[in-house]
Amino acid sequence: MARPPEEGSERCPECESDLELDGYELDVGETINCPECSIELRIVSENPTRVVLAEE
Ligand SMILES: [Zn+2]
16 A cells, blocks of 8 residues: 655645635644535644645
């Protein structure tokens, strides 16, 4: 099984919605929910903000 990419994205990996996270206080490892599709995302980088799908 291939490892998932950990570099992440500034858009929702599921629906590709721009998350517009600028101005939010987010910590690496924190999870958020996509405002468009409600999928759970995990912050993997703060500056720039990058997210990946939260697997659990
Ligand atoms: Zn989404």
